[in-house]
């Protein structure tokens with residue numbers, strides 16, 4: 011078994027808030043992240059796949075094909091978007107890094123596995139200091 015990680019990047023806006031909470035409670039829980047007029051991050055996503063090496067190619071997965079899946083399913087839907095408003099797979103969900111990692115996993119799992127490997131980890135890095143890893 012060998013592991014391979016592909017990084018992708020996107021810039022997106024979001025805020026953390028609940029409509030069913032008061033402004034005061036949202037600010038108390040989410041702080042600056044609840045700012046009504048949004049804020050943005052330069053996100054990085056690290057997708058790790060695992061599998062056996064193809065003897066003919068020496069690859070666990072064709073990186074060209076993996077990057078096409080990630081472009082179509084992750085970068086294009088998220089880049090320069092508002093995560094709360096514009097991204098179909100985040101509709102009605104909290105725009106936290108945790109939820110984003112889980113929803114990206116769900117978005118890509120089938121197509122990644124169709125490339126002949128298994129999805130191992132989706133890591134979403136929101137800032138230099140904060141990242142989330144989801145293992146399914």
Ligand code: NI
Pocket residue numbers: 024043049050051
């Ligand atoms: Ni934020």
